[in-house]
Structures are given as structure tokens and as C-alpha cells.
Amino acid sequence: MTETTQIEAGCDIATLINVFTVAPERQAELVAMLTRATEETMKGRPGFISANIHAGADGERVVNYAQWESEEHFRAMLADPVAREHMTQAAGIAESFDPRLFSVESVHHV
Template identity: 70%
Template sequence: MTVTVQVDTTRLVATLINVFTVSPDRQEELIELLARATEETMKHQPGFVCANFHASLDGERVVNYAQWESEEHYRAMLDNPEARVHMDQAAKIASDVQPRLFSVVSVHPE
């Protein structure tokens, strides 16, 4: 099944953009961990909408673009012990983790 993520300014969601700084030799390991955590835990949390992972071409960054139905849903996930295990594992691979919540304010499709 293929799901297309659509960014929409009219849908009020909490958008997480999390930038991980990682050694190039561990970029793939981090992406595999994040993908596994999403399949096993995150997508089963109330309010989960989607998650996407982007690998920088220089190998030094991984960006997680995820959406939650609300900031409250995102914050509840942070308190979930299962989710915390995955987040702690990711923090051990990355040298820096910078999560921020955003709102979509402008979209420019093709």
C-alpha cells in the first residue's frame, strides 16, 4: 500500500521537524532505528498521522518530518515508556538532536 503525504495549511496538525546530527557511518543505522520505532511504536500512538525520514547527501544529518493530530498527542507520546526507549536509542547514535514543533503556513505544489 502506498500512502502519499500531503501537506495542507487547512489541516491543523502539530508538525515535528527533528534534525539529527550523525556520523556518516551511522546515518543508515539511525534511519533504520527510526523506521523500526515508527512501525513498532509511534504509528500505534493516539494522534499519529505520519512520519518521513530524510537522509542528507553528505551523510551528516537525518531529518524526521512527522505529524500528530495535536500538540497534546505529541506530548503524550513523549511520556510513553515504549516511545522513550526508541528516542533514547536514537540519541545515543546521534551527536545532536533538535526536535521542534511547527505549523504549516504555506504550501506550493507543482
């Protein structure tokens, strides 16, 4: 499986898009925590492909765009106590979050 983010319609992978709402003064803290969690934990989990952490220009949002080889790999990560510890930390920083799995249906380039 590829080791970089590739956004391609019809690709048989699980795409997590998790939108966090955060107080502007805590945005950098959440970005750092998610980055650390990815480097220390998520990258070592079976089926992990990539994660991309985005900070909203308004300071109020952080988006995690992550790819897993399958929904089963993603669900196994959710059941892992070490991974859950990181998710609990993120939830403690964010005011709210909305994780959802997606499939890529359409991609457009210039």
C-alpha cells in the same frame, strides 16, 4: 484523520521536524532505528498520522518529518515509556538532535 502525509497550510495538526546530526558511518543505522521505532511503536500511538525519514546527501543529517493530530497527542507520546526508549536509542546514535513542532503556513506547487 488522514493516514498519509498531507502538507497543507492552515491544517490543524502538529508537525514535528527533528534534525539529527550523525557521523556519516552511522547515518544508515539511525535511519533504520527510526524506521523500526515508527513501525513498532509510533504508528500505534493515538494521534499519529505519518512519519517520513530523510537521509541527508552529505551523510551527516537525518530528518524526521512527522505529523500528529494535535500537540497534545505528540506530548502524550513523549511521556510514553516505550516511545521514550526509542528516543533514547536515537540519541545514542546521533551526535545531536533538535526536535521542534511547526505549523504549515504556506505551500507552493508547480
